[in-house]
Amino acid sequence: MADIIAETDRLILRTIEESDAAEQYRLLNTPAVMARLGGPKELHEIEAKHAKAIQWYATRGFSFLMLVEKDTGELVGHAGIKLVDNPLAKNQGDHEIGWLIREDRWRRGYAEEAVRAILDWAFGRVDAPQVVALTSDLNVASWKLMEKLGMVRREDLDFEDPNFPPEDRKTILYSMTKDQWENAQ
Numbered sequence: 001m002a003d004i005i006a007e008t009d010r011l012i013l014r015t016i017e018e019s020d021a022a023e024q025y026r027l028l029n030t031p032a033v034m035a036r037l038g039g040p041k042e043l044h045e046i047e048a049k050h051a052k053a054i055q056w057y058a059t060r061g062f063s064f065l066m067l068v069e070k071d072t073g074e075l076v077g078h079a080g081i082k083l084v085d086n087p088l089a090k091n092q093g094d095h096e097i098g099w100l101i102r103e104d105r106w107r108r109g110y111a112e113e114a115v116r117a118i119l120d121w122a123f124g125r126v127d128a129p130q131v132v133a134l135t136s137d138l139n140v141a142s143w144k145l146m147e148k149l150g151m152v153r154r155e156d157l158d159f160e161d162p163n164f165p166p167e168d169r170k171t172i173l174y175s176m177t178k179d180q181w182e183n184a185q
């Protein structure tokens, strides 16, 4: 049974269950959603990520979550907290937040609503000293969201990631401390 981590006006943020991989593959793994994330994944890749997230939640008490739309009960996104584990990143082990929203629900404020709840979780129960977010330089929607949340651009942490297509290799970072989050409220 999933744990409900947070509830917002329109969303329930809950932990991942085994059956979610197939639903994520069907609803969230579309070319538009995955365009700056290396393209759509195979089902087994999503299953492997979910298995890791379930294990992380069990051992660390945080992980990526499923976003469920209250009105319909449908899966509309995937977002949460992990630890930076890209071997090329300069800030291994920092708390990293990330997100994606189903294409037919874009521009309704769902990402912002979910991520605000995730930041409360990160700086509350999870007790992270700071969080970072990574994205492709070309992922304007994602870094504009980071800026809207009050995150600070960290050019010192940027890196090139050859595991992505050439146009998405420039990985840019933003960060936010607990004080910065509290002062932005």
Ligand SMILES: CC(C)(COP(=O)(O)OP(=O)(O)OC[C@H]1O[C@@H](n2cnc3c(N)ncnc32)[C@H](O)[C@@H]1OP(=O)(O)O)[C@@H](O)C(=O)NCCC(=O)NCCS
Pocket: 032, 033, 034, 036, 037, 098, 099, 100, 101, 102, 105, 106, 107, 108, 109, 110, 111, 112, 113, 134, 135, 136, 139, 140, 141, 142, 144, 145, 148
């Ligand atoms: C990035 C993403 C999660 C935004 O989701 P969303 O629910 O549409 O975003 P919201 O409606 O909550 O928008 C919040 C803010 O984000 C920014 N934003 C979102 N979409 C944007 C776009 N297409 N262009 C520019 N800014 C955008 C804006 O600052 C917006 O605030 P505003 O509406 O006041 O302008 C969504 O576009 C997505 O899933 N993209 C594909 C997956 C992905 O790349 N994830 C990030 C990986 S690092």
